[in-house]
Amino acid sequence: MNTYLILKSIHLIAIISWMAGLLYLPRIFVYHVENKNDHNTSNTFKIMEKKLYYYIMVPAMVLSWLFGLLLIFNIGLDHLTSKWLQIKLTLVIILTFYHFFLGLCLERFKLDTNTYSSKFYRIFNEVPTILLILIVFIVVFKPI
Numbered sequence: 001m002n003t004y005l006i007l008k009s010i011h012l013i014a015i016i017s018w019m020a021g022l023l024y025l026p027r028i029f030v031y032h033v034e035n036k037n038d039h040n041t042s043n044t045f046k047i048m049e050k051k052l053y054y055y056i057m058v059p060a061m062v063l064s065w066l067f068g069l070l071l072i073f074n075i076g077l078d079h080l081t082s083k084w085l086q087i088k089l090t091l092v093i094i095l096t097f098y099h100f101f102l103g104l105c106l107e108r109f110k111l112d113t114n115t116y117s118s119k120f121y122r123i124f125n126e127v128p129t130i131l132l133i134l135i136v137f138i139v140v141f142k143p144i
Contacts, residue, residue, distance in 0.1 A: 007071050014063035019132055021057035022095070025049060025102050026125035032109055033118040042112075049106050061099055068092070083144035088135055095131050 032045040072079060079085055108114040116124075137143075 004071070004074050007067050007074055011064065011067035011071055014060050014067060017056060018060035018064050018099075019128060021052055021060060022099060022102070022128040023125065025052055025057065025106075026121045028052070029105060029109065029114075029116075029121040030118045030125075033114065033116070033121065036112075036114075046110055049109060053103060053106050057099065057102075061096065065092075065096075082142070084138050084142040087144065088138050091131050091135050091138070095128060095135075098127055098131070 028045060028049055032042065032049070035041040035045070072085075105114065105116065
């Protein structure tokens with residue numbers, strides 16, 4: 001078996017799971033903000049947000065990073081000098097900061113101290129989409 005292809009497959013599966021959460025959680029936040037005065041609905045959203053973040057997103061992020069780094073070790077650390085890989089890693093770091101910011105937002109919802117509007121979350125929800133598009137094109141075309 002080809003170790004590289006196994007690592008790459010697991011890396012892609014983890015990324016798909018992580019991206020699903022990164023795209024869905026802010027959408028739940030939109031609905032949460034719009035229903036913050038309904039105690040029962042708000043509590044339901046809190047449960048959904050917590051489970052999505054801690055049971056899907058965090059493990060998927062960790063696995064994405066783990067198998068991504070294993071891929072780099074598999075192909076050789078000398079590839080870290082490639083501009084396309086440096087740009088990809090920079091964008092993934094930004095995506096990781098985005099992930100942790102969502103964790104802070106989750107905590108604010110848990111404490112009922114969220115100050116962001118549903119419009120903010122609708123717009124903010126586009127960040128991972130833009131980063132995903134850039135990362136895919138950089139990885140596929142390796143333009144630099």
